[in-house]
Amino acid sequence: MAHSPQAVDGLASVPALLHRNATQFGDKPAYREKEFGIWQSWSWSDTAKEVEALALGLLNLGVNEGDFIAIIGRNRPYFYWSMVAAQSVGAVPVPMYQDAAADEMAYVMDHCGARFAIVQDQEQVDKIIEIQDKLTEFEHMIYIDPRGLRKYDHHKLHQFAHVQEQGRAARDEFASDLKARSDKLDYDSTCVMLYTSGTTGRPKGVVLSNRNIIEASRSSSDFDTLGPGEEVLAYLPMAWVGDFIFSIGQAYWCGFCVNCPESPDTMMTDLREIGPTYYFAPPRVFETQLTNVMIRMEDASPFKKWLFDRYMAVARKVGPAILDGKSVSFGDRLSYALGNLFVYGPLKNTLGLSRVRVGYTAGEAIGPEIFEFYRSLGINLKQLYGQTEASVFITVQPDGEVRNDTVGVPAPGVEIKIADNGEVFYRSPGTFEEYYKNPESTASTKDAEGWVATGDAGFFDPDNGHLRIIDRAKDVGKMADGAMFAPKYVENKLKFYPNILEAVVFGNQREECTAFINIDLTAVGNWAERNNIGYASYQELAGHPQVLDAIKVHVEEVNRSLADDPMLAHCQVHRFLVLHKELDADDGEMTRTRKVRRGVISDKFEDLLGALYDGSDEIYTNTEVTYEDGRKGSISATLKIVEAAVVSVAAQQVAAE
Amino acid sequence: MLDASEGYTTEDGRKIGGVVMEMKNITLRFGGVVAIKDISFDIRQGEIRAIIGPNGAGKSSMLNVISGFYNPQEGEVYYQGTLRPPMKPYQVAQQGIARTFQNIALFEGMSVLDNVMTGRIRQMKAGPFAQALWKGKAEREEVENRAVVEKVIDFLEIQAIRKTPVSRLPYGLKKRVELARALASEPSILLLDEPMAGMNVEEKEDMSRFILDVNDEFGTTIALIEHDMGVVMDLSDRVVVMDYGQKIGDGTPDEVRNNQAVIDAYLGVAHD
Numbered sequence: 001m002a003h004s005p006q007a008v009d010g011l012a013s014v015p016a017l018l019h020r021n022a023t024q025f026g027d028k029p030a031y032r033e034k035e036f037g038i039w040q041s042w043s044w045s046d047t048a049k050e051v052e053a054l055a056l057g058l059l060n061l062g063v064n065e066g067d068f069i070a071i072i073g074r075n076r077p078y079f080y081w082s083m084v085a086a087q088s089v090g091a092v093p094v095p096m097y098q099d100a101a102a103d104e105m106a107y108v109m110d111h112c113g114a115r116f117a118i119v120q121d122q123e124q125v126d127k128i129i130e131i132q133d134k135l136t137e138f139e140h141m142i143y144i145d146p147r148g149l150r151k152y153d154h155h156k157l158h159q160f161a162h163v164q165e166q167g168r169a170a171r172d173e174f175a176s177d178l179k180a181r182s183d184k185l186d187y188d189s190t191c192v193m194l195y196t197s198g199t200t201g202r203p204k205g206v207v208l209s210n211r212n213i214i215e216a217s218r219s220s221s222d223f224d225t226l227g228p229g230e231e232v233l234a235y236l237p238m239a240w241v242g243d244f245i246f247s248i249g250q251a252y253w254c255g256f257c258v259n260c261p262e263s264p265d266t267m268m269t270d271l272r273e274i275g276p277t278y279y280f281a282p283p284r285v286f287e288t289q290l291t292n293v294m295i296r297m298e299d300a301s302p303f304k305k306w307l308f309d310r311y312m313a314v315a316r317k318v319g320p321a322i323l324d325g326k327s328v329s330f331g332d333r334l335s336y337a338l339g340n341l342f343v344y345g346p347l348k349n350t351l352g353l354s355r356v357r358v359g360y361t362a363g364e365a366i367g368p369e370i371f372e373f374y375r376s377l378g379i380n381l382k383q384l385y386g387q388t389e390a391s392v393f394i395t396v397q398p399d400g401e402v403r404n405d406t407v408g409v410p411a412p413g414v415e416i417k418i419a420d421n422g423e424v425f426y427r428s429p430g431t432f433e434e435y436y437k438n439p440e441s442t443a444s445t446k447d448a449e450g451w452v453a454t455g456d457a458g459f460f461d462p463d464n465g466h467l468r469i470i471d472r473a474k475d476v477g478k479m480a481d482g483a484m485f486a487p488k489y490v491e492n493k494l495k496f497y498p499n500i501l502e503a504v505v506f507g508n509q510r511e512e513c514t515a516f517i518n519i520d521l522t523a524v525g526n527w528a529e530r531n532n533i534g535y536a537s538y539q540e541l542a543g544h545p546q547v548l549d550a551i552k553v554h555v556e557e558v559n560r561s562l563a564d565d566p567m568l569a570h571c572q573v574h575r576f577l578v579l580h581k582e583l584d585a586d587d588g589e590m591t592r593t594r595k596v597r598r599g600v601i602s603d604k605f606e607d608l609l610g611a612l613y614d615g616s617d618e619i620y621t622n623t624e625v626t627y628e629d630g631r632k633g634s635i636s637a638t639l640k641i642v643e644a645a646v647v648s649v650a651a652q653q654v655a656a657e
Numbered sequence: 658m659l660d661a662s663e664g665y666t667t668e669d670g671r672k673i674g675g676v677v678m679e680m681k682n683i684t685l686r687f688g689g690v691v692a693i694k695d696i697s698f699d700i701r702q703g704e705i706r707a708i709i710g711p712n713g714a715g716k717s718s719m720l721n722v723i724s725g726f727y728n729p730q731e732g733e734v735y736y737q738g739t740l741r742p743p744m745k746p747y748q749v750a751q752q753g754i755a756r757t758f759q760n761i762a763l764f765e766g767m768s769v770l771d772n773v774m775t776g777r778i779r780q781m782k783a784g785p786f787a788q789a790l791w792k793g794k795a796e797r798e799e800v801e802n803r804a805v806v807e808k809v810i811d812f813l814e815i816q817a818i819r820k821t822p823v824s825r826l827p828y829g830l831k832k833r834v835e836l837a838r839a840l841a842s843e844p845s846i847l848l849l850d851e852p853m854a855g856m857n858v859e860e861k862e863d864m865s866r867f868i869l870d871v872n873d874e875f876g877t878t879i880a881l882i883e884h885d886m887g888v889v890m891d892l893s894d895r896v897v898v899m900d901y902g903q904k905i906g907d908g909t910p911d912e913v914r915n916n917q918a919v920i921d922a923y924l925g926v927a928h929d
Contacts, residue, residue: 035811036804036808037803037810037819038807147870148870150873151669151670151671269817
């Protein structure tokens with residue numbers, strides 16, 4: 001590698017950081033979790049004790065150095081402790097998506113050869129028992145919530161609290177072993193293994209070292225001047241690299257407090273109660289929040305609606321400029337201050353975003369209107385571009401240089417180069433070690449000099465030096481006439497409409513582009529209710545003629561805006577259909593992080609795709625669906641093919657001349 | 658037949674104790690109508706006991722006899738081995754018998770939390786003056802009671818609607834809140850009057866799981882009335898079958914399923 005930074009002050013591992021925090025910030029809260037209606041909290045010194053007890057308990061169960069420990073559950077302090085406890089005994093934590101079906105879990109657990117698993121409750125225990133026979137190396141399972149598990153065979157099944165108790169009891173026997181193992185950890189030892197969601201093919205295990213995690217956390221914390229006083233709400237999947245960096249990497253580096261919600265359903269209430277200062281959410285969360293606000297404003301009294309509209313217009317005009325510290329006239333500042341009193345302040349409070357100092361969105365492109373809405377309220381929302389292989393950070397937007405169409409400048413310590421075909425490459429201290437047991441993929445992704453291929457095509461904006469991502473390099477194709485086909489770009493434009501949840505655009509090697517569309521049940525459902533349109537199911541609403549008309553209007557608007565862009569004018573959508581089911585990770589149509597799997601979709605709905613190109617008006621189809629518990633069923637429907645008006649590119653050019 | 662004093666172990670390993678409640682030759686009349694005619698059966702410690710039967714069979718009346726709402730004209734009720742004199746429902750509640758209703762009986766305008774807190778009324782001893790000042794004993798009591806209530810809320814997974822007024826909840830959730838209120842009183846016997854009426858399949862599955870978990874986790878004895886035969890046969894340890902106020906069957910789900918009188922009552926029989 002070109003450069004491999006060394007640890008400062010012996011802080012070469014997460015357990016070492018925990019030790020420092022327990023000494024330096026002993027009484028400060030490290031974790032909070034709402035349980036029984038009250039925020040329970042653990043200080044850094046409590047955390048160190050909990051982690052030690054668990055680590056001793058793991059030694060007692062016979063965990064060896066280099067073992068893999070699967071961690072499956074929602075964000076709870078116990079799971080964060082489990083990760084650090086695993087690290088301190090020299091084992092490797094492998095957090096996994098708790099909503100994955102049993103056979104997806106089987107693949108990952110078998111691939112890493114996990115000997116132990118720490119899981120949430122009966123649901124996960126049952127899933128693992130179901131696949132246990134296929135896992136040759138698997139031995140012990142530890143669960144947190146004992147409910148319903150009393151009668152299970154406990155030879156190889158242990159309650160979390162009991163493992164800790166046994167650990168405490170065996171302190172004399174194992175304390176020296178534990179110390180020896182934690183002391184051995186250095187910058188090169190493995191910190192965590194995270195499985196990528198895999199838009200194509202099987203998930204790959206990304207091995208991240210302590211150097212990767214700690215360096216990425218250190219430089220990104222400096223970038224945004226994060227300190228021990230931050231509050232974050234941990235609600236994103238623990239198996240995702242972002243959560244690992246925010247809730248472990250940066251939290252341990254800075255010594256800030258991680259708050260865990262009471263249950264997934266109470267997320268919004270908990271967010272409001274905690275009022276995080278540092279907040280991270282994928283665009284989908286911001287979209288949902290905005291949709292909810294807009295739906296509720298539709299139902300508000302005329303005066304309130306007027307007040308909201310009046311001051312949101314002010315905010316749109318001057319809000320982002322004020323946030324960026326640009327000069328704004330006194331009159332506008334005064335209106336904005338009044339708006340803050342009447343509208344923005346209370347609204348931010350309701351959204352739980354009053355105290356947000358640094359907010360990020362990443363993972364997908366965010367709609368410019370959504371992004372501007374939050375910025376105009378005075379929330380410092382920024383974009384970043386990253387991936388698991390980079391320990392998140394590739395580019396970030398610095399304060400005051402936020403734009404909705406770029407993803408920012410290279411993060412501190414990151415070098416970026418653009419290949420001739422437009423693909424973005426990077427190299428940084430956060431660059432992953434390897435794909436576990438997959439040297440071919442490692443070699444094809446990371447070259448000898450440490451440059452990693454992102455798989456995304458992009459370019460640096462000549463005006464401001466920010467990176468712009470166009471599309472997944474793999475997805476960018478050519479249309480039959482040889483013009484560039486960038487599906488993601490078109491899909492994002494479509495998805496910016498609240499009524500459209502998901503869109504998949506086709507056109508590679510074809511004459512014209514077409515699209516599959518998923519409606520957003522919340523937004524469209526609410527609209528249907530207000531317009532007295534009755535519906536009994538998603539399928540029925542999706543096929544309603546008025547819904548199709550509304551979607552058609554959106555598609556045509558997108559076509560008009562595409563026509564203005566000479567590079568992409570030929571990607572206008574000629575025909576579309578609204579799918580009869582929501583694309584779902586359980587059916588393999590999306591990844592667990594909700595990215596569409598193009599290949600799977602075009603194979604699975606081959607008949608529908610054919611109908612989009614053979615001139616038919618409607619098509620009957622029957623689709624297999626998988627329920628959450630793995631059972632299968634099928635749904636059938638007759639779908640209408642809708643023609644959308646396209647703007648003739650040639651005509652436009654003539655008009656322009 | 659089983660010995661009254663000793664318990665047994667079910668197929669799935671649950672320990673069922675001795676008889677806690679025994680109904681002996683109960684007859685209940687409303688004027689000339691005989692709602693219950695000479696019925697005897699018992700309920701054992703820790704079991705799930707179902708009462709089934711066609712409409713108008715007298716199931717709810719039977720439950721109301723157990724809960725003390727009706728006093729039968731004939732027959733005796735033994736609770737924990739002693740004869741129970743005629744009682745008011747609140748006295749029965751004080752003995753540790755809680756119930757839910759066929760038609761939801763919650764305080765619609767109050768939040769879920771307040772509704773569930775009313776289940777603790779039996780445990781609140783501080784006088785109205787102390788309650789109003791909310792000092793000393795009253796404050797301590799409220800904190801203790803709230804702790805119990807929060808455990809129940811956690812158990813039934815209704816944290817997200819803790820502060821929501823009951824009137825805004827869908828039917829299935831209201832049923833769950835009613836169960837929460839009954840559980841908050843930490844009953845030794847829980848009476849459920851059609852806990853799954855009007856629910857969809859998913860809600861029924863959830864409710865069944867909660868009933869089993871309550872029984873498993875707290876060892877609560879449960880007597881329930883239910884129409885959904887699938888649910889009854891899956892959940893209960895023993896079943897009493899009633900028809901026209903009379904008992905026509907009593908035993909394990911398998912025994913009842915194969916009982917000719919029961920089959921006739923449910924499927925109808927040709928009268929010559």
